[in-house]
Amino acid sequence: MRLDKMLSECGIGTRSEIKKYIKDGLVCVDGSxxxxxDIHIDEEKAVVTFKGQQVNFVKFEYFMLNKPQGYxxxxxxxxxxxxxxxxxxxxxxxxSPVGRLDVDTEGLLLITNDGDLSHRLLSPKHxxxxxxxxxxxxxxxxxxxxxxxxxxxxxxxxxxxxxxxxIQDIDEVSALSKIYLTICEGRFxxxxxxxxxxxxxxxxxxxxxxxxxxxxxxxxxGKARRLSDEEIEELRGE
Ligand code: URA
Numbered sequence: 001m002r003l004d005k006m007l008s009e010c011g012i013g014t015r016s017e018i019k020k021y022i023k024d025g026l027v028c029v030d031g032s033x034x035x036x037x038d039i040h041i042d043e044e045k046a047v048v049t050f051k052g053q054q055v056n057f058v059k060f061e062y063f064m065l066n067k068p069q070g071y072x073x074x075x076x077x078x079x080x081x082x083x084x085x086x087x088x089x090x091x092x093x094x095x096s097p098v099g100r101l102d103v104d105t106e107g108l109l110l111i112t113n114d115g116d117l118s119h120r121l122l123s124p125k126h127x128x129x130x131x132x133x134x135x136x137x138x139x140x141x142x143x144x145x146x147x148x149x150x151x152x153x154x155x156x157x158x159x160x161x162x163x164x165x166x167i168q169d170i171d172e173v174s175a176l177s178k179i180y181l182t183i184c185e186g187r188f189x190x191x192x193x194x195x196x197x198x199x200x201x202x203x204x205x206x207x208x209x210x211x212x213x214x215x216x217x218x219x220x221x222g223k224a225r226r227l228s229d230e231e232i233e234e235l236r237g238e
Pocket of ligand 1: 188191
């Protein structure tokens with residue numbers, strides 16, 4: 001890999017900034033000052049330093065974020081803060097969220113630069129299950145469970161695929177239902193639209209799992225942590 005590419009992927013700066021750092025003698029490779037940005041190095045083995053600090057190359061990074069409300073699932077946004085602002089100890093600068101949670105949705109969001117994994121998790125062919133906890137205005141009952149299981153018309157070309165609805169608690173007085181819903185698709189606003197289709201409104205939504213990955217209960221809202229090797233392996237095996 002080119003030295004300037006390796007340094008920019010490690011978040012040291014833009015290609016032109018890196019060119020200048022190299023010109024100023026701030027970058028060393030295996031103990032010698034690097035002369036040119038386009039030299040090729042073995043990124044896995046070379047000892048690269050910037051201003052005397054070792055720069056570690058990692059190909060892929062994986063973070064689990066417990067997304068809070070008020071953050072948009074994007075790399076850049078002009079209105080809201082982005083979920084990327086909550087991932088702070090990343091090395092690479094090419095991470096992005098896998099899929100999308102609405103600005104008012106909380107919970108599990110995977111953030112990585114592993115494009116193949118993202119693609120597999122999001123591909124409509126793979127039907128990766130995603131489970132949400134939701135609080136809904138309205139009384140969810142056995143009939144609702146059956147309708148969700150059968151698939152319902154939410155105004156798209158095709159009805160939704162079978163979804164599993166589990167009732168956790170119903171407050172008859174305030175007409176509030178607490179449920180878990182597992183869907184195997186990722187349509188725009190899908191959970192909210194499924195409940196709208198049966199005349200109910202989602203008032204709180206939180207994703208708790210995606211494929212084999214489950215939201216870590218110990219992870220505070222707004223915090224991110226690296227996935228363990230085991231979590232990565234399991235996800236890759238999906
Ligand atoms: N379904 C929704 O309606 N919103 C989300 O954020 C995720 C799934």
